[in-house]
Amino acid sequence: MDILSLFITVPVLTIVALLFAKSLRHARQVALVGSVIQVAMAVNLVFAYFREKATNDAIMVFTKDLVWFESFNIHYSIGVDGISVALLVLTSMVVLAGVFISWRMEELPKEFFISLIVLSIGVYGFFISLDLFTMFVFFEIAVIPMYLLIGIWGSGPKEFAAMKLTLMLMGASAILLVGILGIYFNSNTGGGPLTFNILEIAQVSIPFEAQRIFFPLTFIGFAVIGALFPFHTWSPDGHSSAPTAVSMLHAGVLMKLGAYGVFRVAMYLMPEGAAEWSWFFIILAAFGVIYGAFAAIKQTDLKYINAYSSVSHLGLVLFALLMLNKTAWNGAILQSLSHGFMTALFFALIGMIYERTHTRDIRKLGGLLKVIPFISAVYVIAGLASLGLPGFSGFVAEMNIFVGAFEHDDRFYRIATIVSVSAIVVTAVYILRVVGIMLMGPIKNEQYLNLEKVTWFEKLGILLMLLPIIAIGVAPLWISNMILESLEPFIQVFM
Amino acid sequence: MDINYFLLMRQEIVLLAIALFLLATEVFVPKNKKESLIHLAILLFAVHTLLGFFFNKTGELFGGMFRTTELIDLFKTILNIAVLLVLLQATDWIKDKVLRDNRGVEFFVLLFSSLLGMYFLVSAGDFLMMYLGIELSTLPVAALAAYEIAKRTSSEAGIKLIFSAALASGITLFGISMIYATNGSIFFDDISTTLEASNLTILGLVLMTAGLGFKISLVPFHFWTADVYEGSPISIASYLSVVSKGAAVFILLILLFSVFDPLMEIWRPMIYTIAVATMFLGNLFALRQQNMKRFLAFSSIAQAGFILLGIIAGTPTGMATVIYFVLIYIFSNLAAFGVVQAIDVKTGKERINDYEGLYRTNPKLSLVMMLALFSLAGIPPVAGFFGKFFLFTAAASEGFYFLVFLGVVNVTISLYYYLLVIRAMFLRKSENPIPYFKSGSYIRIALVLCVLGILALGIYSPVYEYINELSLAF
Numbered sequence: 001m002d003i004l005s006l007f008i009t010v011p012v013l014t015i016v017a018l019l020f021a022k023s024l025r026h027a028r029q030v031a032l033v034g035s036v037i038q039v040a041m042a043v044n045l046v047f048a049y050f051r052e053k054a055t056n057d058a059i060m061v062f063t064k065d066l067v068w069f070e071s072f073n074i075h076y077s078i079g080v081d082g083i084s085v086a087l088l089v090l091t092s093m094v095v096l097a098g099v100f101i102s103w104r105m106e107e108l109p110k111e112f113f114i115s116l117i118v119l120s121i122g123v124y125g126f127f128i129s130l131d132l133f134t135m136f137v138f139f140e141i142a143v144i145p146m147y148l149l150i151g152i153w154g155s156g157p158k159e160f161a162a163m164k165l166t167l168m169l170m171g172a173s174a175i176l177l178v179g180i181l182g183i184y185f186n187s188n189t190g191g192g193p194l195t196f197n198i199l200e201i202a203q204v205s206i207p208f209e210a211q212r213i214f215f216p217l218t219f220i221g222f223a224v225i226g227a228l229f230p231f232h233t234w235s236p237d238g239h240s241s242a243p244t245a246v247s248m249l250h251a252g253v254l255m256k257l258g259a260y261g262v263f264r265v266a267m268y269l270m271p272e273g274a275a276e277w278s279w280f281f282i283i284l285a286a287f288g289v290i291y292g293a294f295a296a297i298k299q300t301d302l303k304y305i306n307a308y309s310s311v312s313h314l315g316l317v318l319f320a321l322l323m324l325n326k327t328a329w330n331g332a333i334l335q336s337l338s339h340g341f342m343t344a345l346f347f348a349l350i351g352m353i354y355e356r357t358h359t360r361d362i363r364k365l366g367g368l369l370k371v372i373p374f375i376s377a378v379y380v381i382a383g384l385a386s387l388g389l390p391g392f393s394g395f396v397a398e399m400n401i402f403v404g405a406f407e408h409d410d411r412f413y414r415i416a417t418i419v420s421v422s423a424i425v426v427t428a429v430y431i432l433r434v435v436g437i438m439l440m441g442p443i444k445n446e447q448y449l450n451l452e453k454v455t456w457f458e459k460l461g462i463l464l465m466l467l468p469i470i471a472i473g474v475a476p477l478w479i480s481n482m483i484l485e486s487l488e489p490f491i492q493v494f495m
Numbered sequence: 496m497d498i499n500y501f502l503l504m505r506q507e508i509v510l511l512a513i514a515l516f517l518l519a520t521e522v523f524v525p526k527n528k529k530e531s532l533i534h535l536a537i538l539l540f541a542v543h544t545l546l547g548f549f550f551n552k553t554g555e556l557f558g559g560m561f562r563t564t565e566l567i568d569l570f571k572t573i574l575n576i577a578v579l580l581v582l583l584q585a586t587d588w589i590k591d592k593v594l595r596d597n598r599g600v601e602f603f604v605l606l607f608s609s610l611l612g613m614y615f616l617v618s619a620g621d622f623l624m625m626y627l628g629i630e631l632s633t634l635p636v637a638a639l640a641a642y643e644i645a646k647r648t649s650s651e652a653g654i655k656l657i658f659s660a661a662l663a664s665g666i667t668l669f670g671i672s673m674i675y676a677t678n679g680s681i682f683f684d685d686i687s688t689t690l691e692a693s694n695l696t697i698l699g700l701v702l703m704t705a706g707l708g709f710k711i712s713l714v715p716f717h718f719w720t721a722d723v724y725e726g727s728p729i730s731i732a733s734y735l736s737v738v739s740k741g742a743a744v745f746i747l748l749i750l751l752f753s754v755f756d757p758l759m760e761i762w763r764p765m766i767y768t769i770a771v772a773t774m775f776l777g778n779l780f781a782l783r784q785q786n787m788k789r790f791l792a793f794s795s796i797a798q799a800g801f802i803l804l805g806i807i808a809g810t811p812t813g814m815a816t817v818i819y820f821v822l823i824y825i826f827s828n829l830a831a832f833g834v835v836q837a838i839d840v841k842t843g844k845e846r847i848n849d850y851e852g853l854y855r856t857n858p859k860l861s862l863v864m865m866l867a868l869f870s871l872a873g874i875p876p877v878a879g880f881f882g883k884f885f886l887f888t889a890a891a892s893e894g895f896y897f898l899v900f901l902g903v904v905n906v907t908i909s910l911y912y913y914l915l916v917i918r919a920m921f922l923r924k925s926e927n928p929i930p931y932f933k934s935g936s937y938i939r940i941a942l943v944l945c946v947l948g949i950l951a952l953g954i955y956s957p958v959y960e961y962i963n964e965l966s967l968a969f
Binding site: 068069070071072133136137138140141144147148151152158159162163166167170171174175177178181182184185213 | 812815869874875876880884885887888891892896899900903904906907910911914917918921922956959960963
């Protein structure tokens with residue numbers, strides 16, 4: 001078994017083991033063991049990647065290729081570069097944190113953990129796939145468990161939210177399918193056979209006419225899950241109704257599938273289409289950045305605030321990708337990682353607060369810093385990271401993005417960049433507003449005086465998210481080198 | 496007489512022998528032992544299905560009226576598998592309802608006769624044999640649809656089916672006569688050489704497709720579907736939705752791809768329009784259904800629309816994807832019908848609302864239903880996804896991107912109503928759920944087989960490669 005396929009097999013084995021779990025205790029132990037192994041594998045992969053990269057300068061390493069459907073030239077083809085390695089690490093850590101946060105999942109625990117792990121299989125598979133078909137399969141596997149996860153274990157208008165989210169994302173993947181088929185049937189312009197393999201397609205140039213049609217389809221297909229304005233509306237409803245671990249995984253990891261797919265498939269394979277359409281999507285992305293930030297100011301539900309903040313932050317990722325230069329791309333990937341950890345941390349904290357106070361309405365909360373100091377303090381730290389304070393990952397990412405964006409000197413790019421930059425100020429407003437109302441000030445409700453202290457598993461979950469935020473912020477170079485190296489093939493395609 | 500002649504028709508002969516044998520045996524079985532006939536019938540048919548995999552021969556009989564190739568044998572085997580599953584699922588119902596009225600064996604005889612008609616239909620080498628096949632396959636089903644004599648809706652279903660089938664076969668016959676008029680032959684091979692795009696020929700083609708459209712329940716020939724499915728016994732509804740539809744799709748494939756191949760530019764727009772109409776109407780009507788049988792009826796109409804996406808490609812790949820999709824559809828749809836049947840026999844409940852909270856009382860049944868619905872909706876990693884993806888690929892390979900786009904829009908619409916059932920089973924809790932029950936062992940075997948099919952057919956690629964190989968040789 002190669003090092004990458006383990007990312008599929010280990011979760012599958014975990015699911016099989018979970019099938020025999022009798023109780024919550026059993027289920028969470030099995031899930032914990034499984035996800036700890038995954039984290040270990042991911043960390044091991046990072047070291048293995050550096051070792052391999054020292055001797056092997058192929059675009060993708062640890063590649064493996066098995067023929068699946070011969071007549072369509074569909075392969076099970078896997079491999080990773082620095083970007084996917086980083087995202088795999090992110091995924092495994094968020095999954096583990098999600099298991100910790102769901103430690104007391106009373107209702108149908110076995111089914112909950114199984115769905116959660118099915119979702120993670122989809123995400124792992126997506127990040128390691130080099131074959132568009134396989135990638136698409138994993139993409140859908142990652143989306144569909146959301147329906148059950150939100151629908152069964154969610155809160156509030158969960159049936160509506162689950163249905164809306166599933167239909168929007170599956171609708172997007174349906175559009176994506178047309179885009180993928182368009183790429184597939186234009187992959188033989190070099191004279192070779194039709195292929196789904198990303199690396200092979202990158203070698204041929206798809207005719208411009210086809211790129212012009214299929215780039216936007218592929219882009220939108222992926223960008224809906226990356227919360228591109230105006231297709232972001234599933235995100236606030238979905239995230240606010242989902243149970244905590246699912247919000248974490250979804251906002252932290254699943255939304256990154258969008259950015260990754262846009263980058264790896266739409267832009268990498270159809271650079272001319274990207275150049276042709278970038279103005280249009282830059283407008284949407286920049287508008288999404290500022291819109292998400294303003295929408296977050298008006299919200300009173302913690303989860304809604306965070307969901308809109310995600311729309312804003314991920315709009316920034318798409319914006320950076322469309323800047324078409326190395327610095328901005330580096331920023332986009334770093335922002336994906338940083339947002340992944342940050343938003344997962346936020347959702348975890350919100351879940352803990354909600355579990356204790358039974359409300360997410362910030363107007364009813366107050367003075368939490370006095371009663372649950374650990375959670376509140378981490379909330380402040382996460383907030384500061386989110387608004388881009390130096391020393392945290394958010395700063396590194398946004399700095400890169402805006403430096404990259406300002407490399408363009410025509411008026412359109414300048415205006416779009418200025419609009420996006422101004423969102424940072426708005427971000428500070430909504431973050432500090434929450435901190436002020438919810439954490440500072442008098443305690444509004446006497447019942448809050450004896451809230452449960454933070455438990456060990458919650459602490460572990462929090463630390464798992466918090467440490468990388470600080471690590472990337474303090475020492476960004478090692479990870480940014482890993483990313484920059486992997487950006488080379490993209491640069492070659494676009495230059 | 497050479498043994499090879501027998502081998503060419505062995506499926507037909509064996510099936511006929513089984514039907515007659517059952518009829519004769521019933522006389523000797525005492526009244527209180529009738530149940531053993533069920534075991535006997537299923538055993539014999541299972542053996543027949545297994546035999547279908549061996550002794551494949553290629554050749555013609557009766558001066559080319561009847562022909563067999565490896566592909567046609569595959570068609571028959573696919574139909575056999577479907578019928579076997581239908582039979583297994585029907586056992587509880589037969590024991591409960593049919594044997595009590597002392598009408599045991601007719602069910603099998605009628606069902607096997609209808610299947611025999613389908614054999615002749617797909618083996619047809621000329622229009623006469625095809626027409627005979629259509630008639631033989633339809634008439635017994637009408638009797639079966641009216642099988643529950645105590646139920647008024649059942650008789651209504653029988654009448655509706657026989658009327659629309661009669662109309663359809665009349666129209667087909669009219670179309671055939673026009674093609675005969677312009678070509679002077681009823682043999683497929685002769686016609687394909689002399690065929691020209693005259694007005695009369697085109698009218699003939701249209702009428703004939705319309706006639707087959709009734710059997711596949713394509714829009715606008717679908718009106719009978721929902722009522723008949725709702726009224727007839729569930730086994731018959733599932734038989735109509737997979738076997739009858741499958742056989743008609745196969746013969747439509749043969750006709751359009753070989754006989755009418757020269758007129759491809761003419762039938763493509765026709766199929767295009769019907770495909771769009773069928774997908775949209777089937778899906779939109781399915782959205783508001785409350786009864787599981789009507790729901791599955793409209794879902795099966797929509798699925799037929801997707802099948803046309805492979806047909807429109809007009810290439811061997813298109814053919815392979817259609818056959819593959821039908822095979823997968825059989826397993827998925829029969830899994831769904833099987834669960835509906837199991838619940839209906841034990842509790843008599845067949846509304847979607849009745850399924851609320853099913854997972855908490857009957858987790859296994861709910862999981863089977865979920866897999867079946869995911870497969871019908873086309874969610875990976877279950878087989879339905881691969882079937883649909885390949886159909887879309889086939890259509891896109893000929894440049895029908897907009898049709899594929901409409902197709903994927905419909906996939907999303909269909910996902911909504913499939914999720915409604917999943918919502919009822921998994922998300923909702925009910926005051927008064929369907930209590931836990933245990934189905935008969937035959938139903939459970941059938942459901943396990945369906946689940947295996949749903950899981951394996953997609954991921955295990957040699958099945959598709961085999962079909963593709965045969966289609967390339969067609």
